[in-house]
Amino acid sequence: MNEKDDIILKIDNLHTWFHTDSGIVKAVDGVDLTLRKGHTLGIVGESGSGKSVTALSVMGLLMKTKGKIEDGAIYLDGEDIVTFPEDKKRELRGGKISMIFQEPMTSLNPIMKIGDQIVEAIRAHQKVSDREAREQALSMLKLTGVPRPEHMMREYPFELSGGQRQRVMIAMALVCKPEVLIADEPTTALDVTIQAQILELMNQLKKETGTSILFITHDLGVVAQVCDDVDVMYCGHIVEQGTVRDIFKSPRHPYTKGLLDSIPRIGEGRDELYSIPGNVPNPKYMPEGCRFAPRCARCTEACKKEPGFTDFGHGHICRCWNPVPAEGVQESEGTVNG
Secondary structure, eight states: OOTTTTEEEEEEEEEEEEEETTEEEEEEEEEEEEEETTOEEEEEOOTTSSHHHHHHHHHTOOTTSSEEEEEEEEEETTEEGGGSOHHHHHHHBTTTEEEEOSOHHHHSOTTSOHHHHHHHHHHHHSOOOHHHHHHHHHHHHHHTTOSSHHHHTTOOGGGSOHHHHHHHHHHHHHTTOOSEEEEESTTTTSOHHHHHHHHHHHHHHHHHHOOEEEEEESOHHHHHHHOSEEEEEETTEEEEEEEHHHHHHOOOSHHHHHHHHTSOOTTOOOSSOOOOSSOOOOTTSOOSSOTTGGGOTTOOGGGGSOOOEEEOSTTOEEEOSSOOOOTTOOOOTTOOOO
16 A cells, blocks of 8 residues: 555635634644545644644534634545535534544534434434334444443434533444544533543544544644654644654753643652643734744744744654754754754
């Protein structure tokens, strides 16, 4: 299999802007990323980095908002789905590509029974009878490990716990065996025990169905558990890309290093937790040059210009003039990477 055959989803120079009354918000401003078949790609970053807008752009769910894809391409199986008409995009959603949203209570229809909602998703994409659709729905619910799946088919969303609703969302997203699953912070609203169960479930279902996953989160601990590759986002840009091993063992962008340093660790004896100084800037008033420069301890005069990518080999790249030196490598004073 050559490299192109190994790619299921490729985003090329994506620009998604929101045209508001007070000006243009460039939520996603030139993003490139690649999801390989059977892999899980994590997109991490603080709130406001553009992670969810990237996902909504892929799903074609920007209609009825002020958002618009201004430029770029989104290739699914080699086809640019940005150019698809709305009816063809609707066929893709839930069929070839599905999404698990952050808060399942607002994503499920509160006046429809669970079974009816899953059956509706199946019959929208498959030519099967109602009976066959219900059998598929029940089988998928059982696969997610929910208690009393037959009884749950007749229940409403408000009768379920948060973890159960999230499992229902996973069942709905995977029941048509999509090629790509986008999971937008699917464990944020759950307690730690349920979060671990959901992550284990997603890993198990990925192996059984062969689905590729785009996993959006701000939690690097979750990334370490489920992802193969990582893209770090900041202010609408990808600032670092690499394998999970590269990112955790040798983070090169100061922002990535800050995110990793912010993870609490038992036994370190620190008096207080580390946090990255400052805040994410207002997207309507981005700083000139490097967008992370106002918060960066490694900022130099060169940072007044927009940095390009430095390639560290094996797909590990970083958008920074003055990358963090690799572990065990001596840094020469005043080095600026051009």
